[in-house]
Amino acid sequence: MPLTDYPLIRHILTLLKLCEQLQNNRINTDTFNTAIASPYIAHAQQEQSVRAVLSNRVLSFSQTHFKLTRLEQYLDSTPTLKAQFKSIISQPPPRQQSYDQWLRFFNDCLQILGFATDRTLSSTEYQLFNKYQASSLGLNQLAQTYGKVGISQAISNLEHWLSQVIFQAQSAKTPIQILGSLEAEGLYYDAAWVLDMTNDFLPAALNSPRFIPADIAQQQQIPHSSFELIAKDAQDTLNDLINLSDAVIFSYAKSHQASDRQPSPLLKFETETQILQHKYQNTDLESLADIQANQLADKQVRGGVGILKDQMACAFKGFAHRLNTRIFDDPHIGFDRKEQGTIVHNALQYFYQEITSQASLLALSDEALNTLIEQKIALAIEHYADTGFKTIEKIRVKELMQQFIVCDKQRESFSVISTEQTINANIAGLQFTTRLDRLDEMGNGDRIVFDYKIGKPSVASWCGEVIKEPQLPIYAISNNTQGIAFIQLNADKVSIKGLSKDPNSLPKQSSRNSCLDWDEQQHSWHATLNTASQDFQIGKAAVLPTKAACDYCDYDALCRVEK
Ligand code: SF4
Incomplete structure (x- = not known):
């Protein structure tokens, strides 16, 4: 090599x-x-x-x-x-x-x-x-x-x-040689062991040459062309093998690859070798039910929203959080989706920390608004190195923010109560913290909590047997809230998609979703989230993914599902 x-x-x-x-x-x-x-x-x-x-x-x-x-x-x-x-x-x-x-x-x-x-x-x-x-x-x-x-x-x-240099390591001299029967002819050893002495080897099968008439082949003594020649060759080969040493052992395997083998008729095999037992025998296989882990001891967990989300999508995926493994993003050039999300979140956080009501938003001149947006984006992106990617990202985020602020201006009157607030949640005894992007109080007193999304969120992800995006439902059942909404921020569309007790608290929503009315939906969230939390705590770990749960899951090496 x-x-x-x-x-x-x-x-x-x-x-x-x-x-x-x-x-x-x-x-x-x-x-x-x-x-x-x-x-x-x-x-x-x-x-x-x-x-x-x-x-x-x-x-x-x-x-x-x-x-x-x-x-x-x-x-x-x-x-x-x-x-x-x-x-x-x-x-x-x-x-x-x-x-x-x-x-x-x-x-x-x-x-x-x-x-x-x-x-x-x-x-x-x-x-x-x-x-x-x-x-x-x-x-x-x-x-x-x-x-x-x-x-x-x-x-x-x-x-x-x-x-260009070919290398072959030199090995120490060994006292054993492994040869074919033709190579071994005429040699002499201290001891020899001839393996595979079956009737396939000796005598050989009749094999006349194809294009030479049989009588001419026999006359010319072409090997394997007559039974006499085969018998003579077989005997010669056997003699050569016997003469390899004063101590020769002949053996054959009685079966090979599930087919029986017969010994060569030229030898009489008298003893049958016992198959040696391995020193370490395989133990009998045991079956182990791996769908249930131990009861969770520490109820204070990190990543609670992610845990419940994964527990509902696939119990094993939820259980895998207990293993404390870290998953790394692939190396990338420029900004990856996570960084883009963080920049948008931070820019909006800084903006709405200063502009805390719709009235103050409406009062801003176009110029002042533009300047403020640029300032907040610059703050959000400042710790990234100055590159062409950064310049493009600033332009991209500015366009998204401008579009969103147009939407925000058209809503009913609101005041921003908090941004990026950390809250404690307790779902069926499981305690964790989570962060909220923004909480507004509407003119009618309703409180609406928002989640910024740079993908394409859907209200349907809150409703149904599996809650695909549990963060806002968790907040809604843990706090006094009358509505939840995604703020979609991507190049395709900037919009607000949500669910509220009073339909007027959010911009007009599509009625095509599987959600119940606000109070019923909250009861449903309670039941679903409590079940997921209890399942996680008792250690339910069956590999039972819901549709698309495996798409972005990194635990396939653990659960051994072929994606
Ligand atoms: S790859 Fe699929 S089956 Fe495996 S843990 Fe993830 S979601 Fe579950």
Whole structure:
């Protein structure tokens, strides 16, 4: 195999790439996580757990690349890595240098990282490392032909060079040889074991050549062309096998792949070997009902809304919250949906913290309104780096806010009581906190709670046997509220979709939904949410997803449902 197909060599190349990225302070997430998990660098075993936590930190950035400064505060937990990175960064190489100088730099990097020092290398690894050291000298040859190059070019050429080197590890001499019967003819051993002595092997089957008449084939003694020849060949082969050693054992398996085998008629098998019992026998399989976990002990939980939502969608998905696993977003370029949602939420929060009633909203001039929107967006997005994505995002959010404020101006009169308020909820004994986007009091005294959504929310997600979006229903049954509504904020449409006791408390709504009237609906929410909470607490964990529950679920590796 080429050298680059061996893990040890791939680790070396990854570590060199990390050295390059540390110099440029633009580190690739995959390279970093592979490099710090390498078993070949110093203190790999000692810092194994903390390095795994560090990997999780990097994954939580959800970025393809990051700067080391972003990780600085977490590096204290991995002092060896921290010292190694510091040492690599403190010796910046020239941007361009000859191949032999790069080779020296690469060797220095591997030395700083303590390559092959954390444990004794296996025989193959040792040979591979030696082979790498010998092969990498090829860069010196390149130095004689080529001038100065950058580090990327040097690593790429090293990788190409190594990919041309074929490597086969030398194994220790073994006293056993495994041969076919033809190869074994004429050899002599201390002992020999001839396997598979079935009637398929000896004697061979009659097999006349196709295009030679049978009599001519027999005359010319073409192998397998007559029974006499076959009998003679079989006897010769048997004699050769018997003469392999003074101690020869012949054997055959009585069955193979569910078919019975017959012994060769040339031998008489007298003893039957007992099948050896394994030292460790498989235990009998047990059945375990895995639809029920233990009763929940601590009733104060994090992520309560998400838990109840998932418990209703699929009991196993709800149960999986107990495992405290973290799910990381895929690395992305620009802003992902979560970040876009946060920016819109924050901009609206800052806006309505200042404009607290419809009267003050209406009193704003167009110019003042525009300025205020721009200010609040700038505040919401300020901690993101200045990029073209940021400029586009500002324009996008401004358009959404402008459209929404037109809607808001047309509502009945309201005052904003709170924004982004944290509330405590208790659903059938399960206690958790949740955040509300906005709570308004209408002119008629009704209280309406709002949830900003950048997708396409539907009122139907509150009604029916499964509550797909339980946040507002949870608030509604825990507080004095007379209505709940989504504020849809996306490029397709900006609108308010809700359900209220007094229809006048919200803009006119479509009557095509499966919701009951306000009081009945609240009773229904009570019953459904209490059942979900009790199911979670008693540990119901059956893998029974509702329609579309698996679409955005990351627990398929645990429940083993094939999505
Ligand atoms: S993948 Fe589907 S079945 Fe598995 S836990 Fe998630 S929702 Fe349930």
